[in-house]
Amino acid sequence: MxxxxxxxxxxxxxxxxxxxxxxxxxxxxxxxxxxxxxxxxxxxxxxxxxxxxxxxxxxxxxxxxxxxxxxxxxxxxxxxxxxxxxxxxxxxxxxxxxxxxxxxxxxxxxxxxxxxxxxxxxxIVPLQTVLCSCEYSDSDLVRSRFAQYQAQVLAEQFGATGVEWHLALPLDQVEAFEQAFTNLTRGQGFWSKQEQTDSQSLE
Structure with missing residues (x-):
């Protein structure tokens, strides 16, 4: 560390x-x-x-x-x-x-x-950025899990049918949150890992 x-x-x-x-x-x-x-x-x-x-x-x-x-x-x-x-x-x-x-x-x-x-x-915690989106019907439930997985919202966009987030997660939380996201959206959500950022301090 x-x-x-x-x-x-x-x-x-x-x-x-x-x-x-x-x-x-x-x-x-x-x-x-x-x-x-x-x-x-x-x-x-x-x-x-x-x-x-x-x-x-x-x-x-x-x-x-x-x-x-x-x-x-x-x-x-x-x-x-x-x-x-x-x-x-x-x-x-x-x-x-x-x-x-x-x-x-x-x-x-x-x-x-x-x-x-x-x-x-x-x-200093290495972070992975993730792009994900889901329908409005699942968005509140997904958003409620951000704190549990220490997800930082870098950007949030509201579209015609759902919400898209650009998130930063501690590297050791990415896999667990991806599994939770898949379950919460019943496999209908979009999930894509972006770049791994330089290590930085989490607020």
């Missing part, structure tokens, strides 16, 4: 006189992530290191720290906390004590992981 942050979350920690501030946020695209980084980076801080992951797409940046000691550990923290569609920025104000390579990896990775662990999150 993957999780998405509900909102922006801040976490701060002092490590050997250096101050580390982690800011994590939910994002839907690389452009969202870059806009967030531009908005929240602190120009007069020593380093603004970051990482983001959106599905199979990811990037990270050490911002002047030794290669592999900041951005990559932060990406590993994102994966370790089972998060997706997230950007993490860790801002460092150097306090005069060098941490060494291993210390930097532990600091950046640890601060990012703590931020993500404490942030309020929601599970």
């Amino acid at each position: 993957l999780y998405q942050l509900d909102d922006i979350y801040h976490y701060e920690e002092d490590i050997k006189k250096s101050r580390f501030l982690a800011i994590a946020a939910p994002v839907q695209s690389a452009s969202d992530a870059m806009a967030f980084l531009e908005q929240h980076s602190v120009p007069d801080a020593t380093h603004n290191c970051w990482a983001y992951k959106i599905g199979d797409e990811y990037r990270f940046n050490d911002d002047g720290e030794p290669g592999g000691t900041a951005g990559r550990p932060m990406l590993q923290a994102i994966e370790g906390q089972s998060c997706d569609r997230v950007v993490v920025l860790v801002i460092r104000w150097f306090g005069g004590v060098k941490l060494g390579t291993g210390g930097l990896v532990r600091a950046y990775g640890g601060v990012a992981a703590s931020c993500l662990r404490l942030a309020p999150k929601s599970p």
